Amino acid sequence: MGRGTDRHNSVLRSLDWWTVGIYLALLVFGWISVCGASYTYGDTDIFSLSTRSGMQIVWIGTSICLGFVLLMLDDRFYDIFAYVIYILFLLLLFATIFNPHEIKGSRSWLVLGPLRLQPAEFAKFATALAISKFMSTYRFDIHQWKHFATAIGIVILPMLFIVAQKETGSALVYLSFFLMFYREGMPGSILFTGVAMIIYFVAGIKYEDVMLGQTPTSVGKFIVMLLVQVFTAGMVYTYCK
Numbered sequence: 001m002g003r004g005t006d007r008h009n010s011v012l013r014s015l016d017w018w019t020v021g022i023y024l025a026l027l028v029f030g031w032i033s034v035c036g037a038s039y040t041y042g043d044t045d046i047f048s049l050s051t052r053s054g055m056q057i058v059w060i061g062t063s064i065c066l067g068f069v070l071l072m073l074d075d076r077f078y079d080i081f082a083y084v085i086y087i088l089f090l091l092l093l094f095a096t097i098f099n100p101h102e103i104k105g106s107r108s109w110l111v112l113g114p115l116r117l118q119p120a121e122f123a124k125f126a127t128a129l130a131i132s133k134f135m136s137t138y139r140f141d142i143h144q145w146k147h148f149a150t151a152i153g154i155v156i157l158p159m160l161f162i163v164a165q166k167e168t169g170s171a172l173v174y175l176s177f178f179l180m181f182y183r184e185g186m187p188g189s190i191l192f193t194g195v196a197m198i199i200y201f202v203a204g205i206k207y208e209d210v211m212l213g214q215t216p217t218s219v220g221k222f223i224v225m226l227l228v229q230v231f232t233a234g235m236v237y238t239y240c241k
Contacts, residue, residue, distance in 0.1 A: 015071075031056050082133035086154070089126040092119045093161035108167035120162045120170040130154050131177060135184065142185045151181065 031053065038052040048054045092110075096119050099107050110117045131154055134140065142148050155177045162171040175194070182191045 027060050031060065078129055079133065082129040086126045086130035089119060089123040090158060090161065093123055093158055093165070096120075097161060097164045108162065108165040108170065118170075120158075120165065120167055123158050123162075124173065127155060127158055127174065127177070131180075142181065148181075148186070 034056050035053045045051065045054075047057065096108060096110055099110060108118050108120050110119060131151060134151060134154060135142075140147055142151065155174050159171045159174045162168075162174075178186070178191060178194065182188065
């Protein structure tokens with residue numbers, strides 16, 4: 001009993017309380033934003049569960065309690081069950097594709113009576129656990145193609161299921177894992193290629209119909225050609241360095 005109490009005290013002392021404070025502040029500001037967006041003139045019961053702001057309080061309290069429970073769990077739990085949790089959420093994401101409940105054009109929600117869950121959000125931490133487990137294995141080397149391809153596959157697989165649910169916005173969040181790969185040693189050319197592809201696509205679509213003076217070349221095509229030249233020069237410099 002004493003050791004358990006000591007462990008809990010050590011966990012609380014090791015917390016980054018600045019991050020916790022920022023998180024709580026964001027919760028408060030987010031709840032105020034929800035109140036402002038859903039407020040009806042003359043309505044004074046903003047804490048009622050029948051209102052959107054009242055339900056947000058329920059979810060905020062649930063998330064804080066769940067976070068505390070996860071924090072108190074033994075570290076070995078995450079190491080042992082990382083792949084199990086990841087596979088379970090993959091199955092849940094796959095099942096959600098065939099969910100007959102479509103909300104605002106998206107099939108990313110599971111409806112369980114009065115409860116609505118979005119597995120894509122919970123799958124983010126499951127993917128992070130699986131990536132951490134894999135990259136912490138003995139002799140992992142991100143510069144080996146087999147290891148790097150496996151790590152990418154762990155990220156891409158849930159993304160494909162989420163895109164199939166017509167929830168591309170949530171799927172794009174998973175691309176942030178590539179920033180972590182870059183910090184772990186992934187070649188910068190790969191990250192640059194991904195960013196350049198996004199810029200090419202956005203610039204080409206947005207300025208496709210805007211012409212350059214009297215020339216038949218659109219601004220979009222000009223920007224894409226310019227970026228291709230910069231990208232090519234960057235790639236040559238990277239490989240020749």
